[in-house]
Amino acid sequence: MTESIVVQRLGKRFSQYHCDRPNTIMEAALSGWRRLKPVEHFWALRDVSFMVAPGKMLGIIGRNGAGKSTLLRLIGGVGRPDEGKVRLKGRVGALLDLGAGLHYDLTGRENVFVCGVVAGLTRREVAQCFGSIVEFAELAEFIDNPVRTYSTGMQMRLAFAVAVHTQPQVLLVDEFLSVGDLSFQSKCLERIAQLKEQGCAIIYISHSVEQVQELCDQVLWLRKGQVVAQGEPEVVVGQYLAEMRSETQERTPLRPPQLTKAGIELRVNENRFGSLEVEITNVRLLPASKLHSGDALSIEIEYLSPQLIHAPNFGVSISNEDGEVCFDTNISARELALPSIQGQGKITLRLDRLDLSGGQYFVDVGIYETQWDYAYDYHWHAYSLVIDSMIQKRGLLCPPHRWEISKAQMTMLKRL
Numbered sequence: 001m002t003e004s005i006v007v008q009r010l011g012k013r014f015s016q017y018h019c020d021r022p023n024t025i026m027e028a029a030l031s032g033w034r035r036l037k038p039v040e041h042f043w044a045l046r047d048v049s050f051m052v053a054p055g056k057m058l059g060i061i062g063r064n065g066a067g068k069s070t071l072l073r074l075i076g077g078v079g080r081p082d083e084g085k086v087r088l089k090g091r092v093g094a095l096l097d098l099g100a101g102l103h104y105d106l107t108g109r110e111n112v113f114v115c116g117v118v119a120g121l122t123r124r125e126v127a128q129c130f131g132s133i134v135e136f137a138e139l140a141e142f143i144d145n146p147v148r149t150y151s152t153g154m155q156m157r158l159a160f161a162v163a164v165h166t167q168p169q170v171l172l173v174d175e176f177l178s179v180g181d182l183s184f185q186s187k188c189l190e191r192i193a194q195l196k197e198q199g200c201a202i203i204y205i206s207h208s209v210e211q212v213q214e215l216c217d218q219v220l221w222l223r224k225g226q227v228v229a230q231g232e233p234e235v236v237v238g239q240y241l242a243e244m245r246s247e248t249q250e251r252t253p254l255r256p257p258q259l260t261k262a263g264i265e266l267r268v269n270e271n272r273f274g275s276l277e278v279e280i281t282n283v284r285l286l287p288a289s290k291l292h293s294g295d296a297l298s299i300e301i302e303y304l305s306p307q308l309i310h311a312p313n314f315g316v317s318i319s320n321e322d323g324e325v326c327f328d329t330n331i332s333a334r335e336l337a338l339p340s341i342q343g344q345g346k347i348t349l350r351l352d353r354l355d356l357s358g359g360q361y362f363v364d365v366g367i368y369e370t371q372w373d374y375a376y377d378y379h380w381h382a383y384s385l386v387i388d389s390m391i392q393k394r395g396l397l398c399p400p401h402r403w404e405i406s407k408a409q410m411t412m413l414k415r416l
């Protein structure tokens with residue numbers, strides 16, 4: 001077998017129970033024993049096949065409940081498939097559920113040894129790389145504290161550091177990096193790239209399709225436990241995003257054009273998309289919609305949510321006239337989650353400086369369902385932003401800069 005991971009017609013069935021399933025024997029006796037039995041069985045995963053060669057990375061995308069984690073768990077040997085089989089070549093490093101594998105009452109130091117040995121290293125091998133694990137995890141100060149006192153980010157760092165130091169030939173990563181801070185995330189991604197170069201086969205699950213597209217050689221898209229598409233990242237991610245967009249379009253109710261407080265006309269399915277369960281009532285660019293390059297910009301988004309909406313996502317992007325996205329951010333990318341909202345509210349994005357080169361730009365603003373399934377309200381190219389720059393008109397960026405000419409060079413020039 002030349003492939004490191006071979007998955008053949010894999011299937012997993014789970015049971016669904018009564019929502020009022022009794023929790024105790026007494027409740028069962030009173031409400032009827034039948035309620036203890038599952039109502040039905042369903043396939044969380046069916047007929048999934050693929051292979052990953054050494055040194056290749058497969059990304060798995062799909063909505064919540066699509067079966068991504070179930071698939072990765074089966075590959076990692078957690079649970080048994082009801083159909084099909086998995087074959088792996090070499091040592092497996094698995095980063096499945098956060099905290100799984102960590103022993104909360106043991107210290108970080110003890111956990112390094114336990115997890116290292118469980119992963120297949122000898123005690124001596126763990127001792128040899130112990131310093132490097134602790135250094136990578138940046139946990140030297142806390143290594144003798146019990147893991148139950150660690151934050152989720154610290155747990156992730158410890159588990160990741162151990163997994164990558166066991167020299168795995170197969171690495172399984174399930175939405176793991178999202179709990180780490182940005183600088184640690186990039187360190188992990190660098191390490192993943194190194195492992196890949198050394199021939200490790202990697203499966204990577206992430207809700208960030210941009211990241212999957214950037215990092216992976218192949219992408220597999222799951223919907224309701226089945227493979228929808230598999231292939232080149234650009235193609236599969238493109239199809240997936242198109243489906244998300246069409247879901248938003250289907251949910252967009254027809255409405256006559258509407259004027260915002262700022263006098264901008266919003267036309268459904270032209271510059272406005274979304275279910276409108278939450279509406280963006282006004283967007284203000286402050287101090288003005290015409291700025292000098294390097295000025296600060298605040299984007300105030302006023303919204304109205306007649307009903308209670310659970311943890312919506314807010315996103316803002318700035319693109320130029322050619323549609324190139326120059327800046328894109330959202331609340332969950334900064335690991336913030338808004339609580340549930342209802343009624344009127346305002347949220348502000350502050351940019352300390354906007355180093356764009358001179359030209360015409362647009363600020364696109366959106367409020368999305370908590371799992372990004374569709375947009376509640378998305379205003380596309382409705383808010384114009386003009387950047388005035390005396391220095392540079394070409395290129396996207398115009399950060400503060402200066403030329404320096406060494407003294408020796410100046411003297412030479414004078415002699416000439």
Ligand SMILES: Nc1ncnc2c1ncn2[C@@H]1O[C@H](COP(=O)(O)OP(=O)(O)OP(=O)(O)O)[C@@H](O)[C@H]1O
Pocket residue numbers: 014015044062063064065066067068069070071
């Ligand atoms: N132990 C279990 N018992 C019953 N159902 C389960 C079990 N584990 C998962 N499921 C169900 O299987 C389906 C797939 O779940 P899974 O966690 O694999 O999805 P996912 O794509 O990883 O979702 P997410 O993106 O939210 O993590 C879901 O409907 C889930 O409720």
